[in-house]
Amino acid sequence: xxxKGANAGLKVASLVAGMVxxxxxxxxxxxxxxxxxxxxxxxxxAPSTLGSFLRSFTFGHVRQLDAVASRFLANLGARAPxxxxxxxxxxxxxxxxxxxxxxxGYAKQGSSYGYxxxxxxxxxxxxxxxxxxxxxxxxxxxxxxAANSARGAKRLITDALSMLKRLQSGRxxxxxxxxxxxxxxxxxxxxxxxxxxxxxxxxxxxxxxxIARIPETAWKTIEYTDAVFDETTNTWVxxxxxxxxxxxxxxxxxxxxxxxxxxxxxRIPELNRKASDGQPTLFETHRHHAxxxxxxxxxxxxxxxxxxxxxxxxxxxxxxxLKDSALAHLPSGAFAANSAWLVAAVMAYNLTRTAGILAxx
Numbered sequence: 001x002x003x004k005g006a007n008a009g010l011k012v013a014s015l016v017a018g019m020v021x022x023x024x025x026x027x028x029x030x031x032x033x034x035x036x037x038x039x040x041x042x043x044x045x046a047p048s049t050l051g052s053f054l055r056s057f058t059f060g061h062v063r064q065l066d067a068v069a070s071r072f073l074a075n076l077g078a079r080a081p082x083x084x085x086x087x088x089x090x091x092x093x094x095x096x097x098x099x100x101x102x103x104x105g106y107a108k109q110g111s112s113y114g115y116x117x118x119x120x121x122x123x124x125x126x127x128x129x130x131x132x133x134x135x136x137x138x139x140x141x142x143x144x145x146a147a148n149s150a151r152g153a154k155r156l157i158t159d160a161l162s163m164l165k166r167l168q169s170g171r172x173x174x175x176x177x178x179x180x181x182x183x184x185x186x187x188x189x190x191x192x193x194x195x196x197x198x199x200x201x202x203x204x205x206x207x208x209x210x211i212a213r214i215p216e217t218a219w220k221t222i223e224y225t226d227a228v229f230d231e232t233t234n235t236w237v238x239x240x241x242x243x244x245x246x247x248x249x250x251x252x253x254x255x256x257x258x259x260x261x262x263x264x265x266x267r268i269p270e271l272n273r274k275a276s277d278g279q280p281t282l283f284e285t286h287r288h289h290a291x292x293x294x295x296x297x298x299x300x301x302x303x304x305x306x307x308x309x310x311x312x313x314x315x316x317x318x319x320x321x322l323k324d325s326a327l328a329h330l331p332s333g334a335f336a337a338n339s340a341w342l343v344a345a346v347m348a349y350n351l352t353r354t355a356g357i358l359a360x361x
Contacts, residue, residue, distance in 0.1 A: 004056035011044045011053045012068065017041065018050075019348035024328040026051040054337035062339040066140070069157070069347050070343055073138065074166040076354045080361075083168050084133040089299075091130070092168060094138070094160055094175045094195060095312050096186070098124045098149045104308040109145035109335035121330060122147045123322075123342055126160035127315050128167070135318050136353050137346045138163040149180035154189040161193030174295060176312035182292070184250045184257060191259070191294065198293040198309045201249075201263070210247050210263050214228055218243040218256060219267065222303055242266045244302045248269055249292050261294040264305050296300040322349060 018029040029047040031037075038044055045053075057065075076082065083092060102120040103111045113119050122143040127135035139160040141152050157175065164173065173195035179188060182199050190197045200208050219241040223229075227238035247263035267286040291309050295299070300308065326345035329339040 002277050004052045005061075007043065008053070011045060011050060012065065012347075014041065014043070014045050015054075015341075015344040016351065018349045019206070019326040019345055020328065020352055024326050026054075026331045046226055051332070051337075052339050054332055055334050057334070057336040057340045059336060059339075062336055062343065065309070065340055065343045066159070069140075069343050069350075070138075070163050072135065072347055073163060073350050076350060077167040080357045081355045082133065082136050082354065082357065083128065083130050089286060090171060091174045091308070091313075092164065092171050093129050093171060093308075094126060094157075094164065094190075095129070096126045096153060096157060096160070096175065096181060096316040097312075097315045097319070098122050098143075098147075098180070098349075099323070100145065101323065101330055103145075103330055107333045108330065109333060110142075110338075112145040114145045115149070120145045121335075121338065122149075123319075123327070124149075124152060124156055125315065125318065125346075127318050128160070128164055129314060134353065135150075135314060136350050137318065140342055140346045141334070142342045143307070144335075150183055150186055153181055153183075154185040157186060157189040158193060161190070161195055172196065172299070174308070176309060178312065184253060184259075185247065186238045187259060187292075188257070196293065196295045197261075198291055198295065198312075200289070200309075203288070203290070206251060207247075207263065207290055208297070210245055211290065214243045214245050214265065218245075220303060222266070222306065223359050240266055240268050240303050242306045244297075244305075247292060258292065260296060261292055262305070263290055263292055264302055264309070265290040266306055318349075321344075325349075 015033055018032050021031045023029050026047045029050050032044045100114060100116045100118050100120045101123055102118050106243055110121050111119055121183060122145055124141045125137055126139040128138045129135040133153040139156050141156050143151055175190040175195045175197050179200040179202050182201050187197050221236055221238050221241050222242050223236045224238045224240035227236045230237050244262050244264045249259045251258055266289045270285040270287050322345060326348055330337050331341060335356055
């Protein structure tokens with residue numbers, strides 16, 4: 001027997017504290033042994049001790065640490081208004097996305113080349129935010145670098161929505177995904193958890209046929225990137241328009257698994273035509289960007305739905321923040337150790353977010 005797993009609570013706290021202090025590798029944990037840190041912490045472990053602790057983790061231990069992170073976030077929520085004080089009519093947004101954490105060398109378990117063409121490992125995150133609050137991270141999972149984006153998303157979404165119930169009640173929840181998560185597993189998990197869904201769809205034949213059925217009179221000009229407001233006509237001069245139609249997702253599955261909702265489509269004139277001879281087209285062509293949503297049209301109109309869905313990109317800032325701090329490196333060759341490192345990084349992220357809210361208040 002070994003004592004690598006002894007005093008697990010103190011060692012996890014040391015890892016989180018080191019990350020808050022700026023550590024992005026095991027060696028950086030020596031920060032905790034400098035200056036007056038021993039007056040703050042009961043135990044200041046050597047970096048080698050913390051590294052051995054991480055390498056003792058198994059998948060089951062990582063899942064236990066996930067549970068600790070969830071309870072930790074719930075306790076933070078009891079001490080600070082992490083989601084602000086929105087009204088009953090305001091949405092709570094759950095955003096899900098994955099990101100590649102680049103690694104170097106072939107010794108790291110699970111590292112491989114995925115869809116990005118970069119050798120690394122794949123971190124799947126679920127963030128929670130409102131229109132007035134910055135995101136916090138409700139669930140996380142580390143996968144091998146070649147993992148499909150949606151792998152494990154069903155369980156992650158379920159965990160995130162379960163966590164959210166401890167933080168708030170009585171407000172509509174909207175899960176926003178990109179097209180990588182347009183599948184029955186992810187969408188049904190969100191609906192089963194009591195949330196509505198807004199997910200980018202892939203341009204398959206069923207979606208293209210639905211778009212073709214939208215009448216020309218249904219398109220509405222929207223405020224869009226580089227749009228100019230014409231005060232004379234009181235309209236936005238923009239190249240983008242939106243419209244919607246009723247749509248049944250996953251129509252190839254049995255009827256009980258089909259999901260009916262709204263297909264909201266944004267179209268933009270095709271400005272990069274590939275005509276080789278420069279001959280103009282007989283009619284204007286468009287690029288279409290569509291997403292499927294189960295949100296009630298009375299709560300969220302076409303224009304508002306499009307605007308809210310595009311703000312899903314807020315999760316990219318969370319990815320960037322993590323990669324600029326504790327996730328600048330995945331420090332171990334052991335996959336389970338790196339999985340535990342990700343959970344600790346999320347705990348440090350939520351802790352600093354809470355500290356910022358309390359300081360601002």
